[in-house]
Amino acid sequence: MAALDLRNVTVRFGEHTVLRDVSLSVADGEFVVLVGPSGCGKSTLLRVVAGLVRPASGEVRIGERRVDALEPAERDLAMVFQNYALYPHKTVAQNLAFPLELRRVPRAELERRVRETAETLGLSDLLERKPGALSGGQMQRVALGRALIRDPKLFLFDEPLSNLDAKLRHEMRAEIARLHQRTRVTSLYVTHDQSEALTLGGRIAVLDRGRFEQVGAPLAVFARPATRFVAGFIGSPAMNLLPGRARGGRFEVGELSLAAPTDATRELVLGVRPHEVALDAADARDVSLELDVTFVEALGTQTLVSFRLGEHELRASLDGDARVRIGERKRVSLSRSSLHWFDQGTGLRLD
Amino acid sequence: MSARLFNRSALAVAAVLFALPFAFLLVVSLAPEGRGLEDLSAGLVEPHPENYRLALEKMGGFGRLFANTLFVTVASIVGQCVTCSLAGYAFARIPFRGRDLLFACVLATMMLPEQVTAIPRFLLFREAGLVDTFGPLILPTVLGGAPFFVFLFRQYFLSLPIELDEAARLDGAGHLRIYWSIALPLARPMLATVAIFTFLGTWNDFWTPLIYLFSDENRTLTLALAGFQRSFNVAVEFMLAASAVVLAPCVLVYFVAQKVFLRGVRVAASKH
Numbered sequence: 216m217a218a219l220d221l222r223n224v225t226v227r228f229g230e231h232t233v234l235r236d237v238s239l240s241v242a243d244g245e246f247v248v249l250v251g252p253s254g255c256g257k258s259t260l261l262r263v264v265a266g267l268v269r270p271a272s273g274e275v276r277i278g279e280r281r282v283d284a285l286e287p288a289e290r291d292l293a294m295v296f297q298n299y300a301l302y303p304h305k306t307v308a309q310n311l312a313f314p315l316e317l318r319r320v321p322r323a324e325l326e327r328r329v330r331e332t333a334e335t336l337g338l339s340d341l342l343e344r345k346p347g348a349l350s351g352g353q354m355q356r357v358a359l360g361r362a363l364i365r366d367p368k369l370f371l372f373d374e375p376l377s378n379l380d381a382k383l384r385h386e387m388r389a390e391i392a393r394l395h396q397r398t399r400v401t402s403l404y405v406t407h408d409q410s411e412a413l414t415l416g417g418r419i420a421v422l423d424r425g426r427f428e429q430v431g432a433p434l435a436v437f438a439r440p441a442t443r444f445v446a447g448f449i450g451s452p453a454m455n456l457l458p459g460r461a462r463g464g465r466f467e468v469g470e471l472s473l474a475a476p477t478d479a480t481r482e483l484v485l486g487v488r489p490h491e492v493a494l495d496a497a498d499a500r501d502v503s504l505e506l507d508v509t510f511v512e513a514l515g516t517q518t519l520v521s522f523r524l525g526e527h528e529l530r531a532s533l534d535g536d537a538r539v540r541i542g543e544r545k546r547v548s549l550s551r552s553s554l555h556w557f558d559q560g561t562g563l564r565l566d
Numbered sequence: 567m568s569a570r571l572f573n574r575s576a577l578a579v580a581a582v583l584f585a586l587p588f589a590f591l592l593v594v595s596l597a598p599e600g601r602g603l604e605d606l607s608a609g610l611v612e613p614h615p616e617n618y619r620l621a622l623e624k625m626g627g628f629g630r631l632f633a634n635t636l637f638v639t640v641a642s643i644v645g646q647c648v649t650c651s652l653a654g655y656a657f658a659r660i661p662f663r664g665r666d667l668l669f670a671c672v673l674a675t676m677m678l679p680e681q682v683t684a685i686p687r688f689l690l691f692r693e694a695g696l697v698d699t700f701g702p703l704i705l706p707t708v709l710g711g712a713p714f715f716v717f718l719f720r721q722y723f724l725s726l727p728i729e730l731d732e733a734a735r736l737d738g739a740g741h742l743r744i745y746w747s748i749a750l751p752l753a754r755p756m757l758a759t760v761a762i763f764t765f766l767g768t769w770n771d772f773w774t775p776l777i778y779l780f781s782d783e784n785r786t787l788t789l790a791l792a793g794f795q796r797s798f799n800v801a802v803e804f805m806l807a808a809s810a811v812v813l814a815p816c817v818l819v820y821f822v823a824q825k826v827f828l829r830g831v832r833v834a835a836s837k838h
Contacts, residue, residue, distance in 0.1 A: 318738055
């Protein structure tokens with residue numbers, strides 16, 4: 216086991232800069248999730264750590280060792296791929312054994328470790344099957360096993376669950392969390408799914424266009440997004456982001472007018488999470504106004520209601536039994552304490 | 567429906583056109599000596615299977631001819647499979663300076679007719695003292711002398727997910743190990759295709775043995791068959807009987823491996 220340290224890593228593919236001067240420290244035994252939209256550079260960052268991509272500049276350290284010049288195999292890490300990357304012509308047992316064979320592990324020990332790993336992951340009955348005869352979940356289990364069996368210093372996960380259906384995804388998510396609880400191997404996990412990031416990560420690192428937007432504990436990132444991008448990306452349904460102008464201490468967007476966080480004249484973005492928008496519950500701490508309902512999505516446990524606010528849309532997440540119809544006019548209130556403010560130009564949080 | 571009918575009839579006509587020479591060959595090869603061409607029904611009315619035995623006797627040393635041909639063919643197949651798959655792997659998976667240019671050169675050599683390189687190649691092999699040995703027949707295949715097969719392997723390796731290579735690299739495998747343990751076992755269909763193409767090409771090859779092989783003990787089947795044509799005292803019935811024997815392995819292999827054969831054509835056609 217070891218800590219991972221990335222310092223000022225920059226990666227270019229031709230003219231295109233994929234990662235700009237990225238730094239990240241992962242403590243020994245920590246589970247960090249890299250999350251961001253597709254093309255943000257998160258998989259590239261993982262590949263830099265794996266040694267599959269050479270950075271243009273910067274340092275990668277695993278433990279005390281600087282590894283950027285080392286071959287992937289010399290870095291003592293294991294990676295789980297989105298498409299499993301199992302060797303199709305080898306049986307499950309041979310897939311598990313391959314990394315040990317390459318390290319010339321003696322036959323007896325190799326067989327013992329294959330057996331143990333298979334037991335841990337519930338693969339004992341499948342050892343003689345080929346990957347083609349396995350389900351998606353089973354294949355991902357084998358891929359986990361192939362990573363686990365080597366007892367590496369570092370685990371890398373590249374969107375390991377995105378090829379699975381929703382139910383299986385939940386099961387495997389729990390399995391990966393359990394595995395980390397047990398082994399305590401330092402892990403770096405890439406996903407585009409923000410809910411996966413929130414539930415799995417000890418810390419999450421939100422990436423956009425090759426830069427970290429915010430790194431922190433999942434709930435801290437959720438509660439205080441550092442930028443407009445993070446605010447819109449983390450949390451489901453997504454935060455309402457309403458661009459408007461602050462002038463003379465008031466901020467206005469559509470029919471909504473409320474105290475601005477600044478007296479200066481400035482273009483701002485107001486952020487409100489849908490579950491902080493309530494119906495008919497105005498008290499002194501709230502801002503309230505009447506708005507037209509434009510769309511209703513009843514999801515059972517919650518009802519998503521869209522209101523027209525000037526040229527924008529304000530979405531509210533209400534109780535599942537909320538009775539709201541399209542075209543109705545409703546009194547809507549926002550709690551002042553739940554508002555987020557961002558600068559429109561830089562996207563940075565104000566407070 | 568009518569389009570399908572049209573396709574079927576067109577295929578039927580083509581099939582008959584291609585099958586006709588074979589039927590002719592078989593019928594005449596069974597006819598009594600000297601009568602095959604005068605009366606096509608002679609071979610059917612009164613078949614002479616002993617034509618085959620006599621033909622092989624007249625050819626002289628059939629066992630030796632067969633062994634020579636088989637040796638050259640098998641050596642070419644092994645050479646072709648090993649070197650072309652290695653080269654294809656390198657072009658598909660190992661990044662190096664000038665790779666694409668080099669690959670373009672390999673492809674460009676496909677456009678050179680064999681006749682153009684025949685003389686310089688002959689001079690080369692004469693310098694090396696390899697004329698009248700099997701060297702000139704086998705060495706070019708071992709040295710990756712089949713750009714089309716290099717291309718086939720490259721296309722096939724490109725179609726394998728890169729994550730397999732990456733996983734193997736992380737597991738601790740180098741290029742040679744990845745080639746041997748991962749890429750090659752997965753390329754089995756391509757190996758079969760190349761083996762069959764090479765088999766047909768080498769077995770039927772007349773031109774290369776004609777240029778390089780002189781001694782009787784080095785002759786191949788196709789050379790011996792041509793020798794038949796030049797000797798005026800051999801009747802056409804025997805010649806065709808011998809041809810049928812020489813041809814038989816190819817027809818057999820083709821029918822057994824038809825699917826593999828077509829797959830090779832498809833892979834070559836589908837990518838780029």
